[in-house]
Amino acid sequence: MNTFRSNTLLDVKNIRKSFGDIPVLDGVNIELRRNEFVSLLGVSGSGKSTLFNIISGLLEPDEGKIFIEGADYTGKTGRVSYMYQKDLLLPWKKIIDNVSLPLVVRGESKKAAREKVAGYFKTFGLEGFEYKYPFQLSGGMRQRAALLRTWLFSRDIMLLDEPFGSLDAITKFKMQEWLTNVLSSIEASVLLITHDIEEAVFLSDRIYIMSDRPATIKEEIKINLARPRSRDIVTTGEFNAYKKHIYGLLL
């Protein structure tokens, strides 16, 4: 059972999971291709985070498999990176050391890790913040640092679990624009969890609409909006057509 498309990076096959008597995931199939941005859209509590825990290897599914580049990674951690709504930066480490964390976990020295990560601060708009502590940064800046840490851990597959969920509306706007810009300059494949329809349409190449619990994939939508995308597209007819269609599916 190999992947049918050669550029499929992550293949989530027929995942089922229950907690006690409560079925949470009921046969979920998802694919992520190289350098693709894919969103999982669904209401809160639809089991999206459970799915991420399974993909990252923190949880074992009851049924189904996780394939990465054709190899079975079910229940194995350390391959894909995971970013949460909370920035989870360690308050006692400077930003550069927080960002270096994945390299240090892999066994590199603090000094070597610092040298390796320093070059990316500019790309991620964090220049000048290397030797600050997390509490000295705004919420948006902390999420940038968290994203850089996530990317440094696994450049090819990043799972983002409502990464901008705790930011205010204006900062969130800016961060979404910033994210599309950063992603155009680095190579990364992203799977995003969100319940924000506009965010999903704005950022994604494809969107999976998830049903209520027990979750299945209701529909897969291709977003054919040209890149690079700017904030202006959210008022175009095309954009609104996608939004309308998704509203229809969710409500």
Place this chain on the structure above:
Amino acid sequence: MKKLANTGNKLLPWALFIVLTSFWQLVSETDEFIGRLLPSPVDIITTFFRELPVIIPHGVVTLNEALTGFGASIVLALLLAVMMDAFEPLYKALYPLILVSQTVPLIALAPLFLLWFGFGQLPKILIVMLMCFFPVLVSLLDGFKSVDSDLLNLMRSMGAGRVAIFRIVKFPGAMMSFFSGVRIAATYSIMGAVISEWVGGSRGLGVYMIKVKNSFAYDKMFAAILLVVALSMAMFKLTDVVQNMAMPWYRLQQRNTGE
């Protein structure tokens, strides 16, 4: 404006202190008999400086016992907390026992320790250890337990093992809680040493206090109390200094948000 309010906050306890001691001074001066039972603040200060050459050697003995017991209890609590955190069964077996052990009145144990371990410093150090050990251990264990589970998951998703998670996340994350326990232990340490000297021994502030009490020299008693308070405060401050060195980020954060 804020600075002014801050100075006000710092002056307030001093103002109250001055009012209370003035009142005390007045009461003590009303009658010679009362004055003997309750020496006035001025008398206490005078006696304190006159007696200093006698009190200081006793104070050194007490401080020595307190510091040794305090240090040993921290080392022991660290070792045990790390082991209890690593092996859940050990935690489950030991925690209730340690909790119950805290209800044993140490004042009753002190004379027994004297019988078992002699009149030297050892029984005193042991009493100090028993007093200081518990707050440090409990605060450390609570610190380990209170680490954000998402943070642990993040570390696990990165493929970090238990040792790495402990070293990078759990241990530094417990420092805040650890130092609150150490601060409590620091204030207990001098008191623990004094109480254990009280029940027997040849040197130390507790011994001195018993002697002056028996000779009805209450001004000297209060002079000794003054030194106990000063030493305890010094231990407390010492903890703060060490904490500031160990947690530079915390000090910065306090300075930024606390102004």
